Amino acid sequence: MKKSFRSSCPISSTLDLLGDKWSLVIVRDMLLFGKQTFKEFSQSQEGIATGILASRLKKLETFRLITKRKLPENQKENIYLLTKKGVDLAPLIVEVAYWGDKYMPEYNLELLPLKGLKADKASLIKQIQNNYNSIFEKTIR
Amino acid sequence: MKKSFRSSCPISSTLDLLGDKWSLVIVRDMLLFGKQTFKEFSQSQEGIATGILASRLKKLETFRLITKRKLPENQKENIYLLTKKGVDLAPLIVEVAYWGDKYMPEYNLELLPLKGLKADKASLIKQIQNNYNSIFEKTIR
Numbered sequence: 001m002k003k004s005f006r007s008s009c010p011i012s013s014t015l016d017l018l019g020d021k022w023s024l025v026i027v028r029d030m031l032l033f034g035k036q037t038f039k040e041f042s043q044s045q046e047g048i049a050t051g052i053l054a055s056r057l058k059k060l061e062t063f064r065l066i067t068k069r070k071l072p073e074n075q076k077e078n079i080y081l082l083t084k085k086g087v088d089l090a091p092l093i094v095e096v097a098y099w100g101d102k103y104m105p106e107y108n109l110e111l112l113p114l115k116g117l118k119a120d121k122a123s124l125i126k127q128i129q130n131n132y133n134s135i136f137e138k139t140i141r
Numbered sequence: 142m143k144k145s146f147r148s149s150c151p152i153s154s155t156l157d158l159l160g161d162k163w164s165l166v167i168v169r170d171m172l173l174f175g176k177q178t179f180k181e182f183s184q185s186q187e188g189i190a191t192g193i194l195a196s197r198l199k200k201l202e203t204f205r206l207i208t209k210r211k212l213p214e215n216q217k218e219n220i221y222l223l224t225k226k227g228v229d230l231a232p233l234i235v236e237v238a239y240w241g242d243k244y245m246p247e248y249n250l251e252l253l254p255l256k257g258l259k260a261d262k263a264s265l266i267k268q269i270q271n272n273y274n275s276i277f278e279k280t281i282r
Contacts, residue, residue, distance in 0.1 A: 006187040010241025095233040100151025
């Protein structure tokens, strides 16, 4: 998968990769809701089309934000897991959530497992990452 | 300008607004480089097409992330300024920059005025916002 980068700026280059309406929604589903399968991603309330989902998963895999594997007990279904590079999007995801919570009051932060820790963002981010890492460990063990 | 929101999640709603390759590049140019005019935005190294630039500025204005005005001494040229809602994207922009710096080592954080303060993100964000606010004050005074 070819990806062209517009400049040597790390902001625009990150947006070359993740600047679309879906990539970070998929990362949200993995990181905050522990989703792992194509079926789980396709059932999110945003209603992603399966073609777009397949293409975004492929892109995230190509750039090593996620890995695809099969579990020994189920050789039919792929499961998708965030790599460290993907889990390190937690601070960015949290800022997206907080900005949306502040400026789109019709949208509801309570829908996300981010409650009660707003004052201490660093702890919240660490908690999200530790939680995901323990899901990861449990899954591939 | 109609904008449809996919769900009541603040993450996906923020991406409905800002999840594209250009909106945050324009915010970067305003916030970190103090750019204010159409001409200045169009001269960024990413080479935004003028039609896309015009449409993104209109969207950012519609959703009150920026305001457009004219200066008394120059009635020909519009200048664009971030609102508080726009300036409050600083934490998100900083996270985008740091993730890009960490995971796209071919891209160069030194290009951005973000040097030396990596350890203290909160101070960096405050400094960026204060700096922008003083540009704002000087411009409209």
